[in-house]
Amino acid sequence: MAEFFHTTCHLPAPLAYLLAAIIACVLIIHVVAVGALIFIWLERKVSGRIQDRLGPTRVGGAFGWLQTLADGIKLIAKEDITPKDADAMLFKLAPYVGFAASYCAYIALPFSDGWVAQHMNTAVFFILAVLGIEVFSPILAGYSSGSKWSLFGAMREAAQVVSYEVPLGMCVVVPCMICGTLNLVTIGNMQAGSFTNWLAFNDPFTFIIACVYFTCATASVNRAPFDLAEAESELVAGFHTEYSGLRWSFFFMAEYGSMFLVSGLAAILFFGGWHGPIPIAEPIAGVLVVVVEPLVNIGRYLLGFIARDIGKVTDGAVAIQIANLMGCLNFLLKGTIGVTVMMWVRWTLPRLRIDQVMTTCLKYCVPIAAFGFVGALFWQVFEVPTLNDLPSPIGINRSVAHESWVVEADREREIRAQAVTPSPADLPGESVGSFDSAAVDSLVMKGGAR
Amino acid sequence: MATQVDDARIIEFDVRTDEMLVNMGPQHPSTHGVLRLVLRTDGEIVSEVEPHIGYLHRCAEKIGENLTPRQWIPYTDRMDYLAGMNMNLGWSLCVEKLIEHELPEKAKHLRVIIAEMGRLASHLVGMGAYGLDLGTFSPFLYAFRERERILDLFEEACGARLTYSYLTPGGATADLPNGWLQKCEAFLDQFEPVIQEYHALLTTNAIFIKRTANIGVMSGEMAVDYGCTGPVLRGSGVDYDLRRDGEDRYTELYDGYAFEVIVQRDGHYPKDHDYPAVPKETVLGDCWHRFYVRMLEVVQAIDLVRQAIDRYSTASGDWGVPIKLTHKLPKGEVYLETEAPRGQMGFYLVSDGSSIPWRVRARSSCFCNLSVTSELCRGCLIADVPAIVGSLDIVMGEIDR
Numbered sequence: 132m133a134e135f136f137h138t139t140c141h142l143p144a145p146l147a148y149l150l151a152a153i154i155a156c157v158l159i160i161h162v163v164a165v166g167a168l169i170f171i172w173l174e175r176k177v178s179g180r181i182q183d184r185l186g187p188t189r190v191g192g193a194f195g196w197l198q199t200l201a202d203g204i205k206l207i208a209k210e211d212i213t214p215k216d217a218d219a220m221l222f223k224l225a226p227y228v229g230f231a232a233s234y235c236a237y238i239a240l241p242f243s244d245g246w247v248a249q250h251m252n253t254a255v256f257f258i259l260a261v262l263g264i265e266v267f268s269p270i271l272a273g274y275s276s277g278s279k280w281s282l283f284g285a286m287r288e289a290a291q292v293v294s295y296e297v298p299l300g301m302c303v304v305v306p307c308m309i310c311g312t313l314n315l316v317t318i319g320n321m322q323a324g325s326f327t328n329w330l331a332f333n334d335p336f337t338f339i340i341a342c343v344y345f346t347c348a349t350a351s352v353n354r355a356p357f358d359l360a361e362a363e364s365e366l367v368a369g370f371h372t373e374y375s376g377l378r379w380s381f382f383f384m385a386e387y388g389s390m391f392l393v394s395g396l397a398a399i400l401f402f403g404g405w406h407g408p409i410p411i412a413e414p415i416a417g418v419l420v421v422v423v424e425p426l427v428n429i430g431r432y433l434l435g436f437i438a439r440d441i442g443k444v445t446d447g448a449v450a451i452q453i454a455n456l457m458g459c460l461n462f463l464l465k466g467t468i469g470v471t472v473m474m475w476v477r478w479t480l481p482r483l484r485i486d487q488v489m490t491t492c493l494k495y496c497v498p499i500a501a502f503g504f505v506g507a508l509f510w511q512v513f514e515v516p517t518l519n520d521l522p523s524p525i526g527i528n529r530s531v532a533h534e535s536w537v538v539e540a541d542r543e544r545e546i547r548a549q550a551v552t553p554s555p556a557d558l559p560g561e562s563v564g565s566f567d568s569a570a571v572d573s574l575v576m577k578g579g580a581r
Numbered sequence: 582m583a584t585q586v587d588d589a590r591i592i593e594f595d596v597r598t599d600e601m602l603v604n605m606g607p608q609h610p611s612t613h614g615v616l617r618l619v620l621r622t623d624g625e626i627v628s629e630v631e632p633h634i635g636y637l638h639r640c641a642e643k644i645g646e647n648l649t650p651r652q653w654i655p656y657t658d659r660m661d662y663l664a665g666m667n668m669n670l671g672w673s674l675c676v677e678k679l680i681e682h683e684l685p686e687k688a689k690h691l692r693v694i695i696a697e698m699g700r701l702a703s704h705l706v707g708m709g710a711y712g713l714d715l716g717t718f719s720p721f722l723y724a725f726r727e728r729e730r731i732l733d734l735f736e737e738a739c740g741a742r743l744t745y746s747y748l749t750p751g752g753a754t755a756d757l758p759n760g761w762l763q764k765c766e767a768f769l770d771q772f773e774p775v776i777q778e779y780h781a782l783l784t785t786n787a788i789f790i791k792r793t794a795n796i797g798v799m800s801g802e803m804a805v806d807y808g809c810t811g812p813v814l815r816g817s818g819v820d821y822d823l824r825r826d827g828e829d830r831y832t833e834l835y836d837g838y839a840f841e842v843i844v845q846r847d848g849h850y851p852k853d854h855d856y857p858a859v860p861k862e863t864v865l866g867d868c869w870h871r872f873y874v875r876m877l878e879v880v881q882a883i884d885l886v887r888q889a890i891d892r893y894s895t896a897s898g899d900w901g902v903p904i905k906l907t908h909k910l911p912k913g914e915v916y917l918e919t920e921a922p923r924g925q926m927g928f929y930l931v932s933d934g935s936s937i938p939w940r941v942r943a944r945s946s947c948f949c950n951l952s953v954t955s956e957l958c959r960g961c962l963i964a965d966v967p968a969i970v971g972s973l974d975i976v977m978g979e980i981d982r
Contacts, residue, residue: 182722279603283963286624355716356788364611364714364967481788482716484964485625 155248159237167387171199173467174387174474181478202380209376216277217373225275226374226381229268233388236261240395241316243405243459254315255307258396259300262351265389266292268382269353269360273370284369288353288360291488295350295357298496302344305337305507306330306400315396319404326408331401333517336506341401343500345469348393350492352386355477359485387470394469395462402465405458415457600628607636611714611967614977618954620966627966630958632951637981645941650676650750650930651906653941658744660926660943661979663706666699666735667921668979669748675917675928676750678830679910685898688752689834693889694765695738695748696834697882702731703922704875704882707974711872712783714971715792720782727775730768737761750908752901762890769883776880784869784876785857793869794862797957797969801866807956808949811924812878813973815844816871823920831919838888843877845870850877868972875974878922907936914940923947923974943982947975 136147172187175198179186191197213219239254241247251257266288273285309330310318322328331341350357361369371382398404483491510517603620606612615636621629641660645653650672657672658665670692677684684692709724732742738757739747747753783789799809804817814821822842824835841851845865850856856877863869910932918927924946931940950973957969 178718182719183726184722279601283603283625358716359964362716362964364716365964367609478717478719479782480717481712481783481786481792482964483788484792484962486962487788487791 155238159248160234162242163234163237163388164384166391167384168199168203170387170391170467170470171202171383172196173471177471177474178478181475206376206380211376211378212373214277214373218275218277221271221275222373223378225268225272226378226385228271229265229385230381230388232261232265232268233385233392235264236389236392239315240392241319241399241404242462243455244320245316246455246459247316250314250316252312252314255303255313255318255396255400258315258392259296259303262389262392263296265385268385269370272374272382273360276370276373278373280366280368280372281370284360284362284366284372287362287366287485288370290485291357291359291492292351292353294489294492295347295496298343298492298500299347299351301497301500301504302340302347303396303400305340305504308504308508309333309337309511315399315404319399319406322403323406326403328406329401329403334507334510334515336503336510337401339499340503340507341397343496343503344397344401345472347492347496347500348397349473349476350488352389352393354386354390354473356480356483357488358477358482359488362482364482390470390473391466394473395466397469398462398465404465405455405462407457407461415454605966611971613710613970613975616951616970616975616977616980618966618970620958620963622963625962625964627958627961627963630955630966632954634948634951634977634980637977639982641982642941642943646938649907649936650910650938651903651908653938654746654749655744657943658746659978660945660982661703661921661923661947661976662743663976664699664703664922665743665745666695666747667703667919668926669745670696670699671917671919671921671926672928673748673750674830674919675915675930676904676910678828678917679913679915679930679932680750680904680908681911682751682904684752684901685896687893687896687898688901690889690893690896691753691757691900692748693834693838694757694886694893695735695753697885697889698731698734698765700922701879701882701886702728702735704879705731707875707922708779708783708872708879711971711974714967715789717782717789720779723775723779723782727772730772734761734765734768737764749903751904752899754903756900757893762894765886766890769886773880773883776876779876780857784873785860790860790862790869792964792968793872793972794860794867795864796868796961796965797972798864799866799953799957803953803956804866807953809924809953810946810949811920811922812843812874813871813924813950813953815842816874816972817866818845818870820844820846823918823925827920828917830917835885837892838885840881840885843874843881856880868968871972871974909936910934910938918944921946923976923979924950926979945979945982947973947977948980951975951980 136142136150137144140147142150172195176186176194187195187198189195189198190201213222236258238248239251239257241254247254269288270285273281273283273288276282306318307313310321312318318330322330326332331338353360359369360366361371363369366372371379374382509515601622603622604617605620606617607615612618617633617636619631619633620627639659641656644656648656654669654672657668660668676682705724705728709721709728712718712720712724735745735747736742738761739745739754741747747755799813799817801814801817801819804814804819809817810821820842822844823831824840825832825842843851845859848859850859850873859873860869910930912932912934914929914931916927916929918925920926925944926946927944929940929942929944930938933939951970954970954973958966961969
């Protein structure tokens with residue numbers, strides 16, 4: 132995007148980078164905040180229906196869809212209480228740590244092919260690492276609240292989340308191993324085609340791993356039946372017992388943010404990411420492009436004066452963007468299904484006890500994940516045939532996808548190289564001149580982009 | 582410690598974590614009202630639990646010494662407020678014993694219907710709230726959905742949904758309204774198959790079994806020693822139910838009814854219905870068994886109500902006209918215990934010959950049931966404390982009175 136602003140809109144490079152970063156930030160914060168808004172509403176509706184009641188029905192007209200917003204306004208208006216015994220600074224800091232971690236992890240989460248705030252070739256690692264930071268939030272909150280119940284909640288959280296990171300990491304490694312990359316965009320693209328290409332159906336082991344991953348993910352985001360840190364029947368409200376108002380709601384934004392994050396990660400790693408079960412996105416996009424084309428042309432005409440060479444965008448690019456949009460919806464749907472399953476589980480099962488949670492992790496999840504890992508490893512090493520090798524009547528299989536990805540990556544690298552060192556021939560009119568990308572990067576790194 | 586300083590290893594391994602004294606309650610989500618438990622914990626392990634009561638004390642007994650027996654009926658409602666009908670029944674029978682009042686046939690069957698429906702309503706809360714204690718929310722609402730229908734029936738009979746004051750010395754305040762029995766039967770027909778769902782959600786749920794099996798194990802001897810009664814006693818395998826073993830004045834209500842006391846005999850519960858099998862992990866007297874006895878009593882109560890409805894519709898006499906408000910009580914003292922949902926509810930009455938009792942005393946089942954908490958919770962985990970206290974199914978209104 133920075134390249135676009137720089138080369139097409141002729142903004143100075145630092146400004147282009149800054150603008151691109153701001154756009155990504157704003158978009159992601161909306162995904163997290165609006166996502167939490169929707170998921171809290173969804174949770175209330177789902178739990179209501181499970182429990183034979185209606186859930187919210189009033190606010191915002193039909194289905195009470197603005198209920199969360201009303202709650203949010205209420206929470207903002209509430210008194211912000213810091214208990215007398217609390218360590219005020221840590222107490223106030225804790226909710227933001229959790230929210231910031233949950234929010235940061237979205238930076239590396241692609242929503243569709245290439246629709247990611249920051250392309251990272253270590254995206255999986257980044258997300259796991261940043262999610263790991265989230266555990267500090269309940270620990271800090273519990274420690275600084277000056278309440279014994281909060282302290283219990285914090286200790287449980289520490290014990291539980293740290294243990295579950297181990298099997299979670301083992302599960303995540305398997306798709307990375309099969310695809311040979313930590314780049315989530317690549318992993319997603321390699322599952323293009325029909326659902327037989329999804330990694331969960333690659334071999335029996337990956338399917339087991341997908342199930343273990345979901346269990347561990349539920350535990351690592353503190354959802355029932357692993358919600359020990361906030362077990363209301365034991366610890367009143369656990370680590371957030373003493374919180375009120377907006378700070379309290381930040382914990383929930385973080386919780387719902389990470390819920391979608393781990394579900395989205397599951398979708399990308401195991402369930403095809405933005406690819407639907409049947410590859411129909413591109414034909415549909417082809418049809419849609421006929422409708423959208425005239426609009427795009429009008430847009431081109433209108434935008435012509437600021438973006439002179441936007442006209443170079445080929446018709447194929449429009450179709451690709453429409454397909455990407457559909458992929459994004461696909462991905463959001465998959466993530467939402469994951470979140471809904473978590474809700475379903477929450478409102479059905481009793482809570483486990485702390486020792487049983489640890490037993491589940493150390494005696495079941497870790498060995499099963501290890502077994503699945505080794506199994507998937509041998510499956511790869513001995514090149515046992517997978518569903519992926521079936522001749523696909525429609526779409527493509529993984530090896531083809533992989534090749535096309537390599538080609539695509541080479542092409543992108545070329546474009547990138549061109550973008551940062553534009554030749555005067557490509558840019559008629561005033562030229563920003565040439566500069567080397569290393570200088571720009573170092574400028575951005577030092578925060579001296581302004 | 583100072584003497585051991587020479588040996589560095591001893592110091593190294595003499596690290597102890599601090600014990601923490603935690604107040605669970607009186608404002609705590611899972612202490613069923615205003616029970617206060619003081620926990621001495623070492624990390625997650627609870628080394629000592631001490632229940633403190635008295636937060637709901639309303640001097641009910643003293644008030645009873647200033648009112649006539651019929652006037653005191655509303656105060657009995659507020660003892661075990663989840664089973665007000667059964668409290669009414671206990672007091673009514675006690676007063677009737679003193680004044681030697683004989684009930685008409687129909688009134689007896691009416692009382693069985695009402696008392697067993699009360700037991701149903703009470704056990705439903707017990708079941709739902711136990712789910713809450715273990716962290717599952719939905720069964721609570723399912724239980725309340727059914728309970729609401731029982732309350733609707735009660736409301737039709739007496740006008741109140743929680744504090745009924747329906748059964749009074751002499752009989753009941755009014756007969757059942759027309760069509761009540763059909764509605765009641767319709768409810769039972771709807772409710773009976775649904776119990777399987779509760780078994781699926783709770784009784785046979787793997788996590789539920791994990792949380793309750795072998796937790797808070799109380800031997801039959803210990804239960805008897807502490808004076809536990811009701812499902813808590815029967816959950817420990819003691820075959821004792823006042824509906825069968827109680828005083829004549831009480832058991833005659835159940836004369837001719839076919840029912841078997843719900844208790845495990847030779848490793849089996851009475852096989853009247855299709856119950857889920859007892860899981861292997863459980864031990865007689867643990868939380869699971871206490872819960873299970875309650876679930877089976879729900880089925881039994883349905884059966885008893887059905888029988889009572891049949892008898893009621895063919896019985897002779899009226900519903901039992903209440904005694905006068907200022908009925909002169911004969912001089913003397915009586916004590917009578919009934920099998921309330923939570924155990925044996927006893928009322929003690931001393932009269933000096935006026936219409937107002939000289940002394941009124943209530944024997945609470947929950948008080949005795951609660952007294953085992955300290956012993957059951959010793960050495961358990963924090964999460965087990967709500968599981969154990971919940972399995973005792975206490976109501977603070979009855980304990981504090």
